[in-house]
Each structure stands twice: as C-alpha cells, then as structure tokens.
Amino acid sequence: MPNQKQMENGLSPPLIENGYCNNSLEKIQKQKRKRTPSEWFKKYFWEGQKLHGISEEEKQIPLPSNATFEQKMLIKYKNFIALLIPFSVAQFIWWSSAIKYNFFPLYSTHWQMPLTMVVGSIIAGMTSEGGGAVAFPVMIFILHTKPHTARDFSIMIQAIGMTMAFFVIIFMRIQIEWRAIIFGTIGAIPGALIGFTLIEPLFSPQTEKMLFVSIWSSFAISLWILNCEKKRKTFNIIENFCFWKCIILILTGFIGATPTTVVIMAINSQFCIYWRAIIMSEPISQLAYNYIKVTVPVTSICAPIGSFLGSHFHRQA
Numbered sequence: 001m002p003n004q005k006q007m008e009n010g011l012s013p014p015l016i017e018n019g020y021c022n023n024s025l026e027k028i029q030k031q032k033r034k035r036t037p038s039e040w041f042k043k044y045f046w047e048g049q050k051l052h053g054i055s056e057e058e059k060q061i062p063l064p065s066n067a068t069f070e071q072k073m074l075i076k077y078k079n080f081i082a083l084l085i086p087f088s089v090a091q092f093i094w095w096s097s098a099i100k101y102n103f104f105p106l107y108s109t110h111w112q113m114p115l116t117m118v119v120g121s122i123i124a125g126m127t128s129e130g131g132g133a134v135a136f137p138v139m140i141f142i143l144h145t146k147p148h149t150a151r152d153f154s155i156m157i158q159a160i161g162m163t164m165a166f167f168v169i170i171f172m173r174i175q176i177e178w179r180a181i182i183f184g185t186i187g188a189i190p191g192a193l194i195g196f197t198l199i200e201p202l203f204s205p206q207t208e209k210m211l212f213v214s215i216w217s218s219f220a221i222s223l224w225i226l227n228c229e230k231k232r233k234t235f236n237i238i239e240n241f242c243f244w245k246c247i248i249l250i251l252t253g254f255i256g257a258t259p260t261t262v263v264i265m266a267i268n269s270q271f272c273i274y275w276r277a278i279i280m281s282e283p284i285s286q287l288a289y290n291y292i293k294v295t296v297p298v299t300s301i302c303a304p305i306g307s308f309l310g311s312h313f314h315r316q317a
Helices: 004-008 013-017 020-032 037-045 069-076 078-101 104-110 112-126 132-142 147-171 178-202 205-227 243-256 262-279 286-310
Strands: none
Touching: 069 078, 078 147, 078 286, 104 112, 104 286, 112 132, 112 147, 112 286, 132 147, 132 205, 147 205, 147 262, 147 286, 178 243, 178 262
16 A cells, blocks of 8 residues: 555556656655755766777776777877867967067057957857857957958958867767768758848848848757747757758758858858858958957867867756
C-alpha cells in the first residue's frame, strides 16, 4: 500500500511498484528547487564542448604513461595550441608590416576601433554574425562614418577574424553541421553578389542606416521570442536530411544574407572581400584600410577566444 507522502505526490500504486516512484520524486524535487548561481552559470556558460566524433567518455580517457611529447601537447594543451597558432601567424604578419610601413601613428586618431573590436571580435568568434555586427553601428552612428566605408571595413575584418575562429573550430574538432555550411554558402554567395551590384545602389546612406536598425531589431526580437520557449527541442545536426531541407538552406543563405555558422561567415567574408576589392570598380576607402591596420592585432586573438568560449556556452546564452 502506498503511504500518505506517495499519494500526495500523485503517484499511483502501479507506478510505485514498477520503480517509477524514485525517478518521479527526483524530477519533482529538481523542478521545485531553484538553481544556485554556480549551477546557473555552469548550465549557460560552461555547458561543455560538443566535439566531432568524440564522446564524453572518450574525452575523460587519461593520457597513457608512455605518451610522447607531441601527444601530450596536442591532447592536454589542445585548446591553448588552437588559440596560439592563428594568433602567432596573424601577429607575425601584422608586426612585420607595421614596422616596415609604420602603422603606429594611426592609433592616435583611430583608437576607437581597436576598443570596439575587442567586443566585436569575441562576438564574431561566438556567433555567426561577425565583428561587423558591432563595428558597423558604432562606425555609422557614433563615428559618423559613411555606410560604404563601414561596410568595407566590416567585411575585411570579418574575413580576418572569422577565418581565425574557423581554424580554432576545425583544429579543436568542435561539432558543426557541414550540410548547412555547404548549401548555405551556395545560396549566400549569389545573394551577396546581387546585393553588391543590384540592391545596394538603390538605397541612400540614410536608408541603409534605417534598414540596418530594422533588420537587427527584428532579429533581436525574434531571438528573444524563440528563447522564451522553455525546454524547446534542439538538434546538433540536421535530422532526416532531404531535398526540401537542402532548398531551405540555399534560400536562407540567399535571402537572409546572415550565415548560420562561423564557418559559413568565414567563407563568405573571404569571397566578398575578393569581389569587393578585385572585381568591383569602386575603390575601397583609405579610411577602411587604416581601420584594418589598427584592429588586426586585437581581432587575431579575440576572435579565436570567442570561438573557444562559445563552444562551451548553452545555445540560449
């Protein structure tokens, strides 16, 4: 016979006899008990990395006693090496160029952009939006830069920062959805070309500013509404992939012009800067180049750090 406490919890005798009682009581207790600050932080900001082809059990396997120096470095210090490689390459290229062409006086007049890109580059590594999502509004609304110059700088800095983040993701084998990357890129590249050549000339600088605010406001509201849905079902990969899902990815890349992953943005930024600098007849502003000269040292370290941190975050963070 069930006791009074079991009946109060709404558990029927058959469920109790089948061993369902303990699990149900644990769930009820977890629902009633509020998370501590440390538990809340761990859930949303240190969930743990999902690595490609590596289970949680495999990540816990200790190093063998006879492991070589290379094995110890690439396994035990893999995260550090993933950040160090792109940082070292970018810093070597920048410092050698800065010393030869004397970039340093530019900091006295363009110091605002390195400070902006500390935040922008970390966001670029964490999300699919790129450092331009932070740099563009700062440039046009605070620094009063022309939208074309802000656009060119945003593309160039994303081509650098998100490629660094791309390397970290691949080196650390962080789980990504390659089908979304492939088909999203197939749609995004022609979408970018049409935007450059046909759509952008139709808008004035003031209209471009308002369009930017409208798009990002709608994006923020949509994301907030989506995250308000508690315990919604999410997937790490696209399940039951088929033709119509492929078409949706292509159309999303074409129409949205906002890639869904850091990898897609890295690829698209590389293509866009090639098209903008080499193919289009309009030259890139010298101011955009000057901003690049002073922001590369910051971007080359903050974007990889953003990828590392973002791989641990909960998707609602």
